Amino acid sequence: MPRILIKTESLNFNHMIRYPDLQIQAEKLTFIKGPSGTGKTTLLKLLNATTSPASGTICLNDESIDSIDAVLLRQQLLLCGQTVYLFDSTIRENFAHYYRYRNLAIPDDDTIQKYLTLCLAPFPLDTHCQTLSGGERQRIYIAIFLSFQSDVLMLDEPTSALDETTSRKLFENLKLLMTDTNRTLIVVSHDQRLIETYADAVIDLDAIKEQTQRSVVNTALTQKEA
Amino acid sequence: MNDIIQLNLIQFSSIYLLLLVVLAVMKRAEIEQSKLLVIASIRMTIQLILAGLVLTYIFDNPHPLWTLLYIFSMIAFAFHRVLSKQPGLNRAFKIGIMISIALSGLLVILYFIGGVIGISVFNPQYTIPIGGMIIGNAMTGVSLGIKTFMTNLASDRNKIDTLLNLGVEPRKILLPYVNQALETALLPTLNSMLSMGIISLPGMMTGQILSGTLPLTAIMYQIAIMVAICTAVCLSVFLSLTFGYQSLYNHRQQIRLP
Numbered sequence: 001m002p003r004i005l006i007k008t009e010s011l012n013f014n015h016m017i018r019y020p021d022l023q024i025q026a027e028k029l030t031f032i033k034g035p036s037g038t039g040k041t042t043l044l045k046l047l048n049a050t051t052s053p054a055s056g057t058i059c060l061n062d063e064s065i066d067s068i069d070a071v072l073l074r075q076q077l078l079l080c081g082q083t084v085y086l087f088d089s090t091i092r093e094n095f096a097h098y099y100r101y102r103n104l105a106i107p108d109d110d111t112i113q114k115y116l117t118l119c120l121a122p123f124p125l126d127t128h129c130q131t132l133s134g135g136e137r138q139r140i141y142i143a144i145f146l147s148f149q150s151d152v153l154m155l156d157e158p159t160s161a162l163d164e165t166t167s168r169k170l171f172e173n174l175k176l177l178m179t180d181t182n183r184t185l186i187v188v189s190h191d192q193r194l195i196e197t198y199a200d201a202v203i204d205l206d207a208i209k210e211q212t213q214r215s216v217v218n219t220a221l222t223q224k225e226a
Numbered sequence: 227m228n229d230i231i232q233l234n235l236i237q238f239s240s241i242y243l244l245l246l247v248v249l250a251v252m253k254r255a256e257i258e259q260s261k262l263l264v265i266a267s268i269r270m271t272i273q274l275i276l277a278g279l280v281l282t283y284i285f286d287n288p289h290p291l292w293t294l295l296y297i298f299s300m301i302a303f304a305f306h307r308v309l310s311k312q313p314g315l316n317r318a319f320k321i322g323i324m325i326s327i328a329l330s331g332l333l334v335i336l337y338f339i340g341g342v343i344g345i346s347v348f349n350p351q352y353t354i355p356i357g358g359m360i361i362g363n364a365m366t367g368v369s370l371g372i373k374t375f376m377t378n379l380a381s382d383r384n385k386i387d388t389l390l391n392l393g394v395e396p397r398k399i400l401l402p403y404v405n406q407a408l409e410t411a412l413l414p415t416l417n418s419m420l421s422m423g424i425i426s427l428p429g430m431m432t433g434q435i436l437s438g439t440l441p442l443t444a445i446m447y448q449i450a451i452m453v454a455i456c457t458a459v460c461l462s463v464f465l466s467l468t469f470g471y472q473s474l475y476n477h478r479q480q481i482r483l484p
Binding site (some may be wrong): 048049050051052069070072073074075076078079080081083087101104110113145148 | 340357384385387389390391392393394395398399479480
């Protein structure tokens with residue numbers, strides 16, 4: 001029986017988005033999909049408490065996230081946002097900047113290289129990030145977040161600047177790494193092919209919305225055995 | 227030393243003729259600000275006449291209450307000016323700015339008048355002009371500091387979001403912006419100290435020399451006021467930003483920018 005990691009109950013954001021009650025399993029790869037405006041990004045922000053719901057509760061391992069220190073929660077449920085931010089310096093210095101902000105020891109070159117390779121960005125560490133393309137920057141950004149080895153990694157549109165082959169290869173690596181180490185991956189994406197190939201579970205916010213509109217009891221969490 | 231030559235009304239009025247030169251240049255360069263020039267000149271004249279009348283009355287009828295009232299209305303005006311340039315600040319931030327300007331202004335005035343000069347702080351002849359310079363400069367400094375702080379935060383929204391998502395404390399994210407804004411706000415004062423006496427004789431010193439004060443006395447006052455201004459600017463900007471940045475995040479460690 002898979003363990004439930006995150007549970008939401010009558011979650012309501014800004015009185016505009018009403019979420020059905022959701023469940024996300026531990027140690028699985030869950031995709032969140034739906035057209036824009038259905039609150040996919042907002043859901044991730046609610047989960048890591050960078051924004052608060054108007055009403056409703058979110059539980060992490062059966063404990064309300066309101067009783068967890070918000071900073072510790074974010075370190076545990078790391079959210080790699082949609083907009084890439086890299087410092088105007090080299091790849092190595094970017095890792096260093098972010099690790100310094102977290103008061104952590106800066107990883108050695110081999111470790112950095114390992115995560116870059118996993119994210120298909122095997123560039124020399126002295127490469128200046130300004131010289132890289134949008135897709136390359138996105139992969140470095142993901143590599144930095146991945147290297148923090150959080151229990152849960154949430155990726156918001158991680159393949160928006162990547163071609164299909166690169167996207168598939170990236171997800172192959174991500175899934176292997178996360179399931180190997182018993183960690184949870186939550187991904188917002190609208191790439192149907194990626195979802196079909198890699199999802200352990202899918203939350204379709206649009207389908208749920210339509211169903212709740214028709215007053216059908218929520219059962220929209222589609223499960224797919226990997 | 228001679229006493230200052232009193233200006234009669236005709237002599238005085240003739241200074242306005244110089245503004246015709248400004249008007250002519252503006253016309254020639256097609257700068258359509260002649261209306262502003264007229265309004266600014268008239269406002270300046272009326273405001274200073276009023277200030278002159280009020281000061282004459284206060285000097286003739288000295289009372290601690292008048293001095294206090296004058297200082298507090300200067301603080302209120304300074305506060306109002308800072309806020310009018312930065313709408314959209316939250317309530318706690320505004321209160322922080324008001325307390326910071328008042329606290330640092332009063333503290334420096336008290337030390338300068340009561341401590342250094344060694345007279346009663348209710349003496350209007352000293353407290354009002356010196357207080358005005360200190361509060362006025364604190365106002366400019368706070369204005370510049372808050373503007374720099376908010377502009378930098380707004381343009382770095384993406385970086386701030388990334389750091390928050392990474393699990394960095396809001397305090398640690400915001401403090402570099404506080405320090406940078408403080409530095410920007412202090413630089414004009416420090417730069418004016420650098421050029422003082424070489425490029426220009428500052429206003430207060432000029433005034434004292436014109437009214438017959440010995441130059442060496444005048445420079446001592448000028449140095450004292452510059453140090454006082456520097457301290458007031460530094461303190462008021464530092465306190466405003468220190469109160470202010472803490473009002474930008476809540477107990478759930480969420481950063482709210484206007």
